[in-house]
Amino acid sequence: MVPRRFILGGLICAAGVAGASSARAEGVGVLVLAGDRASGEALARAIGGAIGTERPRVTLDPIGEASAALAAGAVPIGLLPKFRAVRAQVADGWRAYLQVSIEFAASRLATARTEAEALVPLPGGLELYADISLRLGAVLAHLGRVDEARAALRLALTLDPDRPVTLAEFSPDVLEEVEAVRLLRPPSQRVRIASEPADATISVDGLPMGRGTIEIDLARGQHVIVARATNHIALAQAVAVDDAHSVFALRLEEDAAAMRLADPSGELAPLVETALTFGELDEIVVVESVVAHGSQALVVQRCVGIPATCSATVELGYPDAAGLAAAAKEAWASVRVGELRYPPKRRGEVDRAPQPRRCEPCRSPVVWGGVAAVAVVGVVLAVVLTGSRPLPVVTVNAADFTR
Numbered sequence: 313m314v315p316r317r318f319i320l321g322g323l324i325c326a327a328g329v330a331g332a333s334s335a336r337a338e339g340v341g342v343l344v345l346a347g348d349r350a351s352g353e354a355l356a357r358a359i360g361g362a363i364g365t366e367r368p369r370v371t372l373d374p375i376g377e378a379s380a381a382l383a384a385g386a387v388p389i390g391l392l393p394k395f396r397a398v399r400a401q402v403a404d405g406w407r408a409y410l411q412v413s414i415e416f417a418a419s420r421l422a423t424a425r426t427e428a429e430a431l432v433p434l435p436g437g438l439e440l441y442a443d444i445s446l447r448l449g450a451v452l453a454h455l456g457r458v459d460e461a462r463a464a465l466r467l468a469l470t471l472d473p474d475r476p477v478t479l480a481e482f483s484p485d486v487l488e489e490v491e492a493v494r495l496l497r498p499p500s501q502r503v504r505i506a507s508e509p510a511d512a513t514i515s516v517d518g519l520p521m522g523r524g525t526i527e528i529d530l531a532r533g534q535h536v537i538v539a540r541a542t543n544h545i546a547l548a549q550a551v552a553v554d555d556a557h558s559v560f561a562l563r564l565e566e567d568a569a570a571m572r573l574a575d576p577s578g579e580l581a582p583l584v585e586t587a588l589t590f591g592e593l594d595e596i597v598v599v600e601s602v603v604a605h606g607s608q609a610l611v612v613q614r615c616v617g618i619p620a621t622c623s624a625t626v627e628l629g630y631p632d633a634a635g636l637a638a639a640a641k642e643a644w645a646s647v648r649v650g651e652l653r654y655p656p657k658r659r660g661e662v663d664r665a666p667q668p669r670r671c672e673p674c675r676s677p678v679v680w681g682g683v684a685a686v687a688v689v690g691v692v693l694a695v696v697l698t699g700s701r702p703l704p705v706v707t708v709n710a711a712d713f714t715r
Contacts, residue, residue: 339593346602362641446465507561508562537551537560596614
């Protein structure tokens with residue numbers, strides 16, 4: 313069963329990505345915003361104890377769990393449609409090949425492979441790229457583009473050497489071409505691979521090669537380089553090694569989710585949404601302990617969903633550590649039934665429920681000026697028209713009112 317918000321290594325298989333089944337996490341995380349480690353743990357335990365058995369799973373360290381999941385290779389399940397879209401292109405291309413629309417098949421598969429490049433660092437992405445290369449090689453061979461076909465087939469065999477190539481999928485001539493490629497020994501060439509940040513780990517064709525700037529010998533032809541670095545989004549780059557191309561540089565972008573988890577002091581809404589996503593949680597209870605009116609106060613808010621919507625904050629004073637548990641129970645009892653209509657907020661920020669849309673033109677001084685001008689013109693016309701005709705005269709006969 314695939315978790316509903318993210319997928320871990322191996323959950324996207326090369327055989328294809330069907331729809332992900334939905335599994336409800338029904339978990340709640342307690343996110344403590346302030347205080348030293350000891351007081352933070354006390355706050356988390358107090359709220360966790362108040363929640364008790366109302367939820368199947370309660371985690372007192374949602375940031376830690378989300379960080380661990382991200383480090384283990386978790387990616388948002390929203391990426392599944394990209395795999396499905398590429399798979400649909402592959403299916404279209406291969407169907408065209410079987411129906412002898414060879415040129416269209418080659419174009420479709422080449423496009424699919426280009427779009428699959430960004431998926432290579434993700435679980436199952438390398439196998440997907442290899443499968444597309446294998447099918448593209450078969451189609452190019454049919455077109456007589458031998459060198460291109462062999463380059464694609466060799467890359468497929470390098471990326472996924474255990475992938476079976478049998479008559480169940482391919483014609484005998486494709487199997488013969490694959491066996492011919494297996495026997496090829498292309499010359500090697502010295503290449504230099506650099507990355508930014510400089511301490512990124514580098515892999516080539518799925519095999520680790522080192523960290524930072526490296527120099528290695530690679531067979532001439534097609535390869536796939538992947539760079540990974542802490543708090544950065546892994547990057548894949550398809551390259552062709554030849555006389556003109558022997559130096560490659562990969563520049564990684566910062567991973568916003570990882571950066572948020574590494575520094576929880578930033579904006580609260582993205583932090584809560586990241587913890588919900590990668591912590592596999594349905595709810596986050598945001599907790600602060602502050603000094604209000606000379607005594608300790610517990611500030612609590614419950615948030616759900618992406619984008620996160622929350623209850624209003626509840627602030628309860630407690631005299632000492634002994635009163636913390638009672639305050640936590642009262643706060644949880646309030647926020648768990650509170651209307652979810654506010655953004656996540658830290659204490660001191662103002663609760664702002666979403667406001668109804670206003671008529672912006674109605675607030676424009678230009679519009680109102682125009683309305684006033686029209687009204688004035690209307691009054692003037694009425695006066696002019698009225699003044700150009702005699703006023704009506706009403707005659708009253710007093711006898712009509714006598715008895």
